[in-house]
Amino acid sequence: MKKAELVFIPTPGISHLVSTVEVAKLLVDRDERLSITFLIMKLRSDPKIDRFINSVSTACNRIRFIDLPKDEPDPNQPRKFLFSLIEAQIPHVKEEVFKLVSQSESSPDSPPLAGFVLDMFCTSMIDVATEFGVPSYIFFTSGAAFLGLQFYVQDLHDEQKVDPTEFKGSDAELVMPCLANPLPAKVLPSVMLNKEWLPPVLRQARRFRESKGIIINTFEELESHAMDSFSKGNTPPVYPVGPILNLNRDDGDGDEESDKRKDIKQWLDDQPLSSVVYLCFGSMGSFGVDQVKEIACGLEQSGHRFSWSLRKPQPKGKMEIPSDYTNPQDVLPEGFLDRTAKIGKIIGWGPEIDILSHPSVGGFVSHCGWSSILESIWFGVPIAAWPIQAEQQLNAFQIIVELGFGVEIKMDCRREFFYDDNENIISAGEIERGIRCLMEIGKEKVERLKEMSEQSRKALMEGGCSNTWLGQLIHEMVDNIP
Structure with missing residues (x-):
């Protein structure tokens, strides 16, 4: 039986870590050929993260976690903090992946490295995956419309030579493929209206396009318009496998947290x-x-x-x-x-x-x-x-x-x-x-929400759209290994 090892690299912090782990659980639960190694970046010691990781490690022997050495970027430059932290971790990631590959080559029981799954902010790690000769998949923790917006703004800047920061304070309405209604410029994310932050946002979108595929935390019925916009063939394949939720209420809380819940x-x-x-x-x-x-x-x-x-x-x-x-x-x-x-x-x-x-x-x-x-x-x-x-x-x-x-x-x-x-x-x-x-x-909104709630549950069931997309993703990851 062909086996495969995936390396997951989440952004530091509990919110991104939890949803990324839920994706990993979906993959290993669906296909027993898969094993997953998480490389964990930490800003500081966090008991909540440690408890969460311990509970997952105990429950699933095909998901393991390796803590990367702590690097401390300049805390006086908070706007560059996240990206500089990730950049600083590249040598440590290379070292850990080299160990994995060496183990795989020396032991017939160790699965070969099949690819990287990178958090949306970790696109600089695509170069590391390329060095090891494996594809990169992006895990996009936001919705499909936001992914479409990032591609739209990048195209606006790179192809149409429009500076998105000029929309700051504007009453303009933007018509874009990922939304059914015109988007008021006043609700554009701040990073797209800020001259200092726009370059990394554009760079991120460009790098998304280099990936083998984008895994996204949504389902087709929720964002059908945005999902349709990706079918034109000018972006990597997009796999909507959500809603990805941590519904397990017993995730290793301490006694104080447990008392608080009660x-x-x-x-x-x-x-x-x-x-x-x-x-x-x-x-x-x-x-x-x-x-x-x-x-x-x-x-x-x-x-x-x-x-x-x-x-x-x-x-x-x-x-x-x-x-x-x-x-x-x-x-x-x-x-x-x-x-x-x-x-x-x-x-x-x-x-x-x-x-x-x-x-x-x-x-x-x-x-x-x-x-x-x-x-x-x-x-x-x-x-x-x-x-x-x-x-x-x-x-x-x-x-x-x-x-x-x-x-x-x-x-x-x-x-x-x-x-x-x-x-x-x-x-x-x-x-x-x-x-x-x-x-x-109003009753109309309540009914609309109730219907979408039912659709969100059906999406994950056998035959549901997200369940089907997950199968296609696994086929792409595992069945194409030489």
Whole structure:
């Protein structure tokens, strides 16, 4: 039986790691010929990542993890931090892959190297794969529309000689193959409107085109227009194998995390059906004190029950993950916790899958990270869009305009980068309005979301579109090995 080894290289951080591991699980569960080695880059010691990796290693003996040596790029240049970190790891990746290849050549039981699967930010590793004579596949953790947008902007710049940064502050609407509706320039990702960041974005898209294929976390029914746009033959094959979700609630949490889950579940159990609005802005999402107070006032004025993942911002100018408040009362309006004690719960970082899957949750105020959108669709929970950074404005546009089952807090809200201090304050009145629209959402939108939720589950079943694409991907990876 022909066997094959894949090397996966995820971007540092829990959010990209989890979805990349879920892809690896799909592959090894589908085909017993495959083994996968993860090369893990770490910014710092992270117990949550360590617990997650240990739980996966224990559950699956054909997925293993190798920690790469820590390299510390200049922390005073946060805008170059990620790419310089990845570049610095290239020699370590070469060393580990050389060991794998040597082992394969010396032992008949060791499977040959079949290819690299690279996170969307790790395109510089394509050169390493080429050195070892194997193909590279990109794992794109965002949606198909964003991939199409990157190709569109690159074509606009390279072929049509248009500078995308000129759209900053423009009222222009862009017609592009990956979307059914014109896209307002004001919801373009900040990196495409910034002269310093545009070059790496263009470089990334060019390198995508060098890959053997692009694995994407979506399904055809969700983004049919974008998927159709890739069939013209001017991009590598695109494999939509999603929704890729980590639905396993027991992922190695410590005792403190386990107690927290139980406490949240118990509170949700006591709330009426579909009565709670859940507020969460992702692993990097946090706000300054002024905005926190506006959110609190908007919640209180809406009168709706709520569960709020309130995070403390990272230190000024630092590229760090937000943390939980020791005492949330320090940043909330005076008396807020007492007045809302019977209808609200401040939770800090929470188990999103557990919360969205709970029957008492009826709405989700979200930053519109792609994983959060897929989770909300899976569980049929409507979203009120409050994007912050990256491609989240585009994602908000998709759920509100393209798909028609979201509502808006503010679709073009943005913070240029998550460590920037400047934020446009959204008023309590706007937040109250958005929450009321969310929790009183129309029947038509609810039905549309319910239908897409069913489609997301069917996609992964035998005969479903994503299941079929996964089979084609494995055939491409394994059956073409000499």
